[in-house]
Amino acid sequence: MRQMQTTIAIIGGGLAGLCAARHLHRAGVDVLLLEARERLGGRILSTDDAGAVSADGFDLGPSWFWPHAQPDIAALVQELGLPHFPQYSEGDVIFERMSRETAWRYRPTGHAPETMRLVGGTGALVAALAGGLPTSTRLVGTRVVALALGDAGVTLTTVTSEGVERVIHAEQVVAAVPPRLLGALAFAPALPPDTMRRWQQTATWMAPHAKFFAMYDRPFWRDAGLSGTAQSFVGPMGEIHDATTASGRAALFGFLTPGPDARALLGDAAIADACLTQLARLYGPEARRPRATLVKDWAADPWTAAASDRMASGHPQPSTAPWVTGAWQERLSLCASETSGTEPGFMAGAVHAAHRAAREVVVRVSGGRTTGGP
Numbered sequence: 001m002r003q004m005q006t007t008i009a010i011i012g013g014g015l016a017g018l019c020a021a022r023h024l025h026r027a028g029v030d031v032l033l034l035e036a037r038e039r040l041g042g043r044i045l046s047t048d049d050a051g052a053v054s055a056d057g058f059d060l061g062p063s064w065f066w067p068h069a070q071p072d073i074a075a076l077v078q079e080l081g082l083p084h085f086p087q088y089s090e091g092d093v094i095f096e097r098m099s100r101e102t103a104w105r106y107r108p109t110g111h112a113p114e115t116m117r118l119v120g121g122t123g124a125l126v127a128a129l130a131g132g133l134p135t136s137t138r139l140v141g142t143r144v145v146a147l148a149l150g151d152a153g154v155t156l157t158t159v160t161s162e163g164v165e166r167v168i169h170a171e172q173v174v175a176a177v178p179p180r181l182l183g184a185l186a187f188a189p190a191l192p193p194d195t196m197r198r199w200q201q202t203a204t205w206m207a208p209h210a211k212f213f214a215m216y217d218r219p220f221w222r223d224a225g226l227s228g229t230a231q232s233f234v235g236p237m238g239e240i241h242d243a244t245t246a247s248g249r250a251a252l253f254g255f256l257t258p259g260p261d262a263r264a265l266l267g268d269a270a271i272a273d274a275c276l277t278q279l280a281r282l283y284g285p286e287a288r289r290p291r292a293t294l295v296k297d298w299a300a301d302p303w304t305a306a307a308s309d310r311m312a313s314g315h316p317q318p319s320t321a322p323w324v325t326g327a328w329q330e331r332l333s334l335c336a337s338e339t340s341g342t343e344p345g346f347m348a349g350a351v352h353a354a355h356r357a358a359r360e361v362v363v364r365v366s367g368g369r370t371t372g373g374p
């Protein structure tokens with residue numbers, strides 16, 4: 001069996017794992033990031049019309065950040081020099097209250113906090129963070145299946161997509177995996193039952209959800225004075241938005257209201273057809289003729305959703321209680337977005353939690369002697 005050694009192993013290469021790796025690499029600490037999928041980014045996924053990762057993509061995962069309320073991500077975007085632009089919202093909003101009545105059209109009043117998108121999609125964050133890390137610091141297609149605590153550190157058992165087992169010895173572990181998924185790994189010794197229960201009860205934000213995209217040759221709804229924003233109690237999309245890219249590739253997207261089980265029964269083709277019927281009802285016949293469509297069902301993605309995520313639960317609540325207790329306390333730090341003390345569930349939470357976890361492990365590997373660090 002192959003063996004590797006590192007000072008800090010990071011489990012998960014989503015935004016939190018990448019941010020933690022960046023902090024630690026910049027602090028001069030030896031780090032190895034282990035990602036189960038063949039790609040980095042986790043819930044961040046920006047793709048072309050066909051669903052392939054693209055540098056000018058549609059955001060099948062997160063689209064938005066709110067700079068005024070989320071200073072951590074605003075600072076990261078600025079530091080990485082990533083151009084951004086406001087969510088298109090000029091024009092009227094459509095409200096579909098019930099199927100037997102014509103949809104209402106209204107001009108929104110009042111001021112919503114500015115909602116921003118990244119040029120190229122939120123995948124630009126992933127590309128910029130990964131680009132700043134030597135390729136030797138990350139392994140994709142490598143899932144962690146077990147962690148064993150020893151006197152000198154932690155032994156992680158990993159399996160590649162091809163089924164090859166590898167053992168990694170690390171002084172410290174940063175787990176950048178949603179707590180629910182982390183709880184499914186084999187820990188020796190086991191975590192205290194209260195802690196394990198808390199991990200299992202922490203809902204992974206947006207894991208039960210799915211997005212539908214329709215791509216068009218032009219944003220025709222704008223000509224009709226519509227912003228592309230719609231709310232519907234009729235469905236199958238409950239909330240619809242303009243998803244046109246900064247480069248001008250036109251699209252509308254919506255969050256699906258049928259739950260994971262109903263979606264699995266329907267299948268993507270029937271879902272796409274029902275969504276296009278709704279779009280044509282709201283935006284006219286041109287909406288029936290997209291260039292392409294995409295459905296991304298996060299509940300069907302095992303690297304995001306656990307079985308318990310098939311039931312939608314509430315938004316994670318910020319908490320200052322420790323995420324790790326007992327014997328693991330000095331060797332393991334959690335940093336998925338859900339574990340953040342601010343903006344848990346959001347990209348901003350992932351950035352915040354990663355910084356906190358990086359600080360914790362740097363203090364531990366330096367025996368508490370550090371004054372600076374990440």
Ligand SMILES: Cc1cc2nc3c(=O)[nH]c(=O)nc-3n(C[C@H](O)[C@H](O)[C@H](O)COP(=O)(O)OP(=O)(O)OC[C@H]3O[C@@H](n4cnc5c(N)ncnc54)[C@H](O)[C@@H]3O)c2cc1C
Pocket residue numbers: 011012013014015016017034035036037040041042043044060061062063064065142143144145176177178181185205206207209210211298303304335336337338345346347348349350
């Ligand atoms: C549809 C949708 C819309 C969203 N919209 C927004 C939005 O507009 N704004 C916003 O701020 N947030 C939004 N979010 C939330 C946002 O995506 C998350 O907060 C953020 O991406 C979480 O990053 P993370 O690194 O904490 O977790 P993740 O992105 O989930 O990363 C965890 C990583 O761990 C990997 N992994 C899992 N198990 C293992 C294992 N055993 N071994 C190795 N690797 C493993 C996974 O493959 C994944 O890459 C949305 C999410 C979704 C799904």
